[in-house]
Amino acid sequence: EVQLVESGGGLVQPGRSLRLSCIASGFTFGDYAMSWVRQAPGKGLEWVGFIRSKAYGGTPEYAASVKGRFSISRDDSKTIAYLQMDGLKTEDTAVYYCSREAVEPAGKYDFWGQGTLVTVSS
Amino acid sequence: DIQMTQSPSSLSASVGDRVTITCRASQGIKNDLGWYQQKPGKAPKRLIYAASSLQSGVPSRFSGSGSGTEFTLTISSLQPEDFATYYCLHHNNYPRTFGQGTKVEIK
Numbered sequence: 001e002v003q004l005v006e007s008g009g010g011l012v013q014p015g016r017s018l019r020l021s022c023i024a025s026g027f028t029f030g031d032y033a034m035s036w037v038r039q040a041p042g043k044g045l046e047w048v049g050f051i052r053s054k055a056y057g058g059t060p061e062y063a064a065s066v067k068g069r070f071s072i073s074r075d076d077s078k079t080i081a082y083l084q085m086d087g088l089k090t091e092d093t094a095v096y097y098c099s100r101e102a103v104e105p106a107g108k109y110d111f112w113g114q115g116t117l118v119t120v121s122s
Numbered sequence: 123d124i125q126m127t128q129s130p131s132s133l134s135a136s137v138g139d140r141v142t143i144t145c146r147a148s149q150g151i152k153n154d155l156g157w158y159q160q161k162p163g164k165a166p167k168r169l170i171y172a173a174s175s176l177q178s179g180v181p182s183r184f185s186g187s188g189s190g191t192e193f194t195l196t197i198s199s200l201q202p203e204d205f206a207t208y209y210c211l212h213h214n215n216y217p218r219t220f221g222q223g224t225k226v227e228i229k
Contacts, residue, residue: 037220044209044220044221045166045223047211047218047219047220049217061217062217064123101213105154105175105213108156109158109166109168109211109213113165114165
């Protein structure tokens with residue numbers, strides 16, 4: 001059974017850092033790109049970024065709103081994807097979800113974690 | 123960046139109604155699009171992938187169509203459990219972008 005479990009959320013002051021983790025199980029983690037999506041309270045879904053599988057270079061892509069502040073990495077040996085968030089702003093307050101993205105369409109954003117809440121406030 | 127314009131932003135419908143939601147892409151994205159249902163406090167759930175392929179386990183009253191720049195999600199006969207917010211997501215290039223969402227409410 002495919003499972004994605006996010007952790008690491010919490011209350012953090014503006015300007016500080018936080019690292020989220022997405023622990024994956026039930027599939028061959030190394031075969032998938034891993035993505036992060038967020039949802040501010042009462043708002044729609046926003047794609048944050050993703051990291052390619054090692055077979056495709058293991059490189060990340062980011063939304064403009066987080067580029068230069070957030071970074072995504074992966075540890076295939078532990079089947080974990082990370083979202084490092086630096087220079088947090090109040091507008092980064094959201095539930096953060098991870099999802100997987102295969103090369104083929106059937107495996108794109110088909111499974112999601114339950115989300116972890118990040119609150120940026122002084 | 124590709125913009126996804128979703129309409130309507132909300133609609134009121136009755137059980138049994140046929141409902142259609144549209145997403146328009148600012149440039150052609152072939153069929154690189156999925157549709158998602160989200161209920162309050164829950165993660166999104168994929169309904170449709172590759173614009174028109176039904177996700178396994180999703181009722182056949184859901185269908186998707188379109189390619190290029192215009193896409194539709196149709197619910198042929200709305201059921202009580204379908205009241206939720208629906209989003210499209212393109213994966214043609216980077217950044218991926220979602221439509222703004224359509225909230226389907228009970229009339």
